[in-house]
Amino acid sequence: MAVDEAGRVRLVGAVPLLHPEQQIVEEMLAGWRNQQLCRNLQFATIDQRTRYVHRFIDHTGEFPWNWTPVHVEEYFGDLRSVKHLSHATLRGQQAALRAFTSYVANPDYGWDRVCERQFGTHPAQVFFEWNTAAHVQDNEGRPRRRPYSKQELQTLFDHADDEVARVASSGRKGWQQAYRDATMLKVAYSYGLRFNELRHLQTVDFATNPHARQFGAFGVCKVRYGKARRGSPHKPRSVLTVFSWTPGVIQDWVANGRGEPGTLDLFPSERGGLVGEPTLIRRLRRYIVDLGFPDGLDLHSLRRSYATHLIEDGWDPTFVQDQMGHEYASTTGIYEFVSSDFRNATLRAALQRTTQAALEGEPG
Structure with a gap:
């Protein structure tokens, strides 16, 4: 298995993977990184988005091919009610994870075939308008922030x-x-x-x-x-x-x-x-x-x-x-x-x- 410069996965031979779940996730992230580099995104932005994916995996205890909308609702419900994330921060994380799942669920990149062969299932988009925050106004800053007199x-x-x-x-x-x-x-x-x-x-x-x-x-x-x-x-x-x-x-x-x-x-x-x-x-x-x-x-x-x-x-x-x-x-x-x-x-x-x-x- 190898990932090209555009983020597409290529199946190479039939060599078994020692730790297939972790290795495939890392290859997914490497391919996603290549895809984002093609879009000319900043390295800091890409690295932050990768951290968001790892946090979501750690919280859910599930790999991307097993994610469901329920995982989305539980995770972000916890971030709002327990950790009190701001609207803008929460929306930014959701946007990053939606972009990642769009990448791994797109047949053009081949991850559906890899996961079907390894785990009998495939990644799907689980971030939708009805379970994520919408960007509806220009200013999402906290109301108490103000200038100095x-x-x-x-x-x-x-x-x-x-x-x-x-x-x-x-x-x-x-x-x-x-x-x-x-x-x-x-x-x-x-x-x-x-x-x-x-x-x-x-x-x-x-x-x-x-x-x-x-x-x-x-x-x-x-x-x-x-x-x-x-x-x-x-x-x-x-x-x-x-x-x-x-x-x-x-x-x-x-x-x-x-x-x-x-x-x-x-x-x-x-x-x-x-x-x-x-x-x-x-x-x-x-x-x-x-x-x-x-x-x-x-x-x-x-x-x-x-x-x-x-x-x-x-x-x-x-x-x-x-x-x-x-x-x-x-x-x-x-x-x-x-x-x-x-x-x-x-x-x-x-x-x-x-x-x-x-x-x-x-x-x-």
Whole structure:
């Protein structure tokens, strides 16, 4: 038995398998991997999907050719009621497992013949519309997630700076890491960046904006690792600097914190690689607890805050959309949580314009 580059299985001779169940599952996954590579999916996506298949097998105690809709309902009922998975996470797992069963159940790939010969049965699709979650709206985020207010942001950034000073004055190691993380939080907000976009920034990713020379060499941030669409490479974009304090933050970090690490990476880890997301999340969570902030704030809230604050400050929504790297305005709208003060001010301005127009239209 062998699997080709397209994921098709070929029966080779009649050599008996020592552990046929485990070996055939591994060959199925190898073939599925080849099929997904042909679709240009990212390696991380393929590996995550493979883990989902293994988890489903471990939970059900059954191999793919014995799966039934009952196994689907029991497994995902447990994930919702016991492990409390979010809607988006649950739907993502179901989509991955549906894709796997579509692959092994498709006669073009030959797994039906292999399983019939080995086990007297064959794989079938067991994930249907009536037993899986549907994607019915753009925003599946948890309702309690929200942006920081401007006051919360200022308090957070001040606290992060104080932590750098505290660690440095104690004479202990770690001040450079604290300084790096404080700068990362500020840069993430300054450009509305996702974490993966932030961690891949290099010193050569900044340039002068000829239309805003007051920002010097940091007028434009070139994001090279923008969120990729399925089967596509990372989507690059250029984000214009909008806050007057941003260049100073980056300049100070490069001059006094980053040192000379022998790499172009703007935020190298202490071991010379890229900073992992858990590292920054742990520090941010500690700061949030220290400051007594309410629930609903996380690392991605910095990106939510960027969109919200620009809209509140009167920036054009299309400009904000381009800065965020969104193809559709409706996607940017998910990130906008304008304050009541902003909405009331907008309402008053609209009513005032309407009243003024009515008065000007009255006969003299």
